[in-house]
Amino acid sequence: MITGKPRHLEKTYDVTVVGGGPAGMAAALGAREAGAEKILIIDREETAGGILWQCIHNGFGLHHFKEELTGPEYAQRYLEQVLEHEIDVITDTYVADMDAGRHVKIMSGSQGIHVLDSKSVVLAMGARERTRGAIRIPGTRPAGVLTAGLAQKFVNMAGYLPGKRVVILGSGDIGLIMARRLVLEGVEVLGVFEIMPHVNGLNRNVVQCLHDFDIPLHLSTTVAEIHGRDRVEKVTVAPVDEALRPIMDKAWDIPCDTLLLSIGLIPENELSQRINLRLDPVTTGPVVTSTMETSADGVFACGNVVHIHDLVDFVSQESDLAGQCAGEYVTGRRRPADNIRLVPGDNVAYCVPHTISSDREHTIYLRVRRNEGKCAIKFGDAYQRKLRYVFPAEMVTVTMRPRFLENFHGDSLRVDVVPR
Amino acid sequence: MAPDDDPHADHLTHYLCIGCPLGCRLEVEEDDHGDVLEVRGFDCKKGKEYGRQEHTEPKRMVTTTVAVRGGLHARVPVKTREAVPKPLVREVCRALGTVELTAPVAIGTLVMGDVLGTGVDIIVTRDMPEGAPTRAAQRG
Numbered sequence A: 001m002i003t004g005k006p007r008h009l010e011k012t013y014d015v016t017v018v019g020g021g022p023a024g025m026a027a028a029l030g031a032r033e034a035g036a037e038k039i040l041i042i043d044r045e046e047t048a049g050g051i052l053w054q055c056i057h058n059g060f061g062l063h064h065f066k067e068e069l070t071g072p073e074y075a076q077r078y079l080e081q082v083l084e085h086e087i088d089v090i091t092d093t094y095v096a097d098m099d100a101g102r103h104v105k106i107m108s109g110s111q112g113i114h115v116l117d118s119k120s121v122v123l124a125m126g127a128r129e130r131t132r133g134a135i136r137i138p139g140t141r142p143a144g145v146l147t148a149g150l151a152q153k154f155v156n157m158a159g160y161l162p163g164k165r166v167v168i169l170g171s172g173d174i175g176l177i178m179a180r181r182l183v184l185e186g187v188e189v190l191g192v193f194e195i196m197p198h199v200n201g202l203n204r205n206v207v208q209c210l211h212d213f214d215i216p217l218h219l220s221t222t223v224a225e226i227h228g229r230d231r232v233e234k235v236t237v238a239p240v241d242e243a244l245r246p247i248m249d250k251a252w253d254i255p256c257d258t259l260l261l262s263i264g265l266i267p268e269n270e271l272s273q274r275i276n277l278r279l280d281p282v283t284t285g286p287v288v289t290s291t292m293e294t295s296a297d298g299v300f301a302c303g304n305v306v307h308i309h310d311l312v313d314f315v316s317q318e319s320d321l322a323g324q325c326a327g328e329y330v331t332g333r334r335r336p337a338d339n340i341r342l343v344p345g346d347n348v349a350y351c352v353p354h355t356i357s358s359d360r361e362h363t364i365y366l367r368v369r370r371n372e373g374k375c376a377i378k379f380g381d382a383y384q385r386k387l388r389y390v391f392p393a394e395m396v397t398v399t400m401r402p403r404f405l406e407n408f409h410g411d412s413l414r415v416d417v418v419p420r
Numbered sequence B: 001m002a003p004d005d006d007p008h009a010d011h012l013t014h015y016l017c018i019g020c021p022l023g024c025r026l027e028v029e030e031d032d033h034g035d036v037l038e039v040r041g042f043d044c045k046k047g048k049e050y051g052r053q054e055h056t057e058p059k060r061m062v063t064t065t066v067a068v069r070g071g072l073h074a075r076v077p078v079k080t081r082e083a084v085p086k087p088l089v090r091e092v093c094r095a096l097g098t099v100e101l102t103a104p105v106a107i108g109t110l111v112m113g114d115v116l117g118t119g120v121d122i123i124v125t126r127d128m129p130e131g132a133p134t135r136a137a138q139r140g
């Protein structure tokens, strides 16, 4: 039986992992595999596992475990391995601060404030949801406006429902999944509204979460105003013009008591800012090398804190690498330094890692800005790969091999996604 | 041709393929006995297979939660071990509405065997150790 009971806490660690989600757990295991001895995972929740405990639907692990698991099953498989490998896990504990010397200040109700020394640190704090403030919906400020992920936690873990008549703004997967979840719990879901002309979530979720339950989906439509004094009483929804401005003479009102927002995630980077890490303005996460090392010596980062992933399998893959490299760092081993910078070009929002080395194989993750049909991803003149399609909502992964770069002698490589 | 003029219109059903983000619009044509004559609109064979399956025997995995007494949280997640016929999804959830487990509960615990005569079992998808949920666990 998994428990969140802390083991005895040491004063110094080889590798301290901040955040015990899938990223943190995979990193800790990677560090163990690379030979690090004293490894600690710190999480502010009551059990390590991160966001996965509340994602009770299936669709996790197809790449990594070659079977389709639910979020909790995926989390538990990892947590069991973490405990088997005698990695210390402390929960209900918040990492409040850190300095560039890797002194980590932790805080908990039961243990008070401690400062730990660590030879290396892996940042795996995940992401938080964008809230109403991020999109400035006009209107009053009643109770009943909350993010879809928070509602998910209420329903799936705490066992209470956010309301009786719900409108969902944003067609990301979390919003779609919550639409179905609420209907199955007897809540009336009045519609999903998406400001863009296309759905943000997977087709599978459109079919299995909306079509299956006859929940209306309104594209190019947004919530223009929230009404209600103490509690949400209704929302005004309106189609939008090309500049995404609501067309108010076509607006209509929907009486409801709850508005759920599913409008995206942002990496949780307060700690990264405390130690002045270099951040990527597009991802808002740390800039990382091909060993997932940040701009601070011995500080690594992985998972949603670096860039938002749509599949947990890739989180695990990336984080295993980060942990391996943190483990190598503390045992005095270094991979050859990176010599090529990746520069996002046409229709490429960002690439992670930000730099690579020409003599190792790398997995490069990138996100495009626009939909495109048949296209090719080009790494300068060095290498190109054909793709059948690209979508902003689906991360592209490319394997870069040393032989692709044999005849490349520059120090920066432009990455473009172009139609063919 | 507008759907109204199409002599086969009542033999046609449309589906959105979920196989990949391309989201091909599938059209399934059936004969007078309700057997599938043809699947059209797919861009790869995954879509063809999906259209046939979705038309003849749509199935869904059901994931939901049941109440747990004395656990770290008030609800514990469960799933159908295999997919069940799509029309039964709501009923499966309703059948689980009255179930209450007592912590500790281990992952894989059988919650309900052969749900609604489908031959499919419902199992728990995480360990739920004992603990006091921080907030009231009442629904509604």
Ligand SMILES: Cc1cc2nc3c(=O)[nH]c(=O)nc-3n(C[C@H](O)[C@H](O)[C@H](O)COP(=O)(O)OP(=O)(O)OC[C@H]3O[C@@H](n4cnc5c(N)ncnc54)[C@H](O)[C@@H]3O)c2cc1C
Binding pocket: A018, A019, A020, A021, A022, A023, A024, A042, A043, A044, A045, A048, A049, A050, A051, A052, A055, A057, A058, A059, A060, A061, A093, A094, A095, A096, A124, A125, A126, A127, A149, A152, A173, A174, A268, A271, A302, A303, A304, A305, A309, A310, A311, A312, A313, A315
């Ligand atoms: C609602 C939802 C649905 C999803 N559905 C799918 C799906 O169907 N399939 C799929 O493959 N992926 C899905 N994902 C994506 C996947 O779950 C995430 O990519 C993955 O959980 C990210 O892992 P992480 O470890 O980076 O972050 P998280 O899981 O968020 O973990 C971060 C952890 O760090 C802790 N933490 C943060 N800051 C501190 C601090 N200062 N001190 C201590 N602890 C801290 C947090 O409490 C948390 O436990 C979904 C994500 C969400 C949000």
Ligand code: SF4
Binding pocket: B017, B018, B019, B020, B021, B022, B023, B024, B041, B042, B043, B044, B045, B046, B047, B048
């Ligand atoms: S038919 Fe093939 S290409 Fe089209 S959506 Fe389905 S899986 Fe994708």
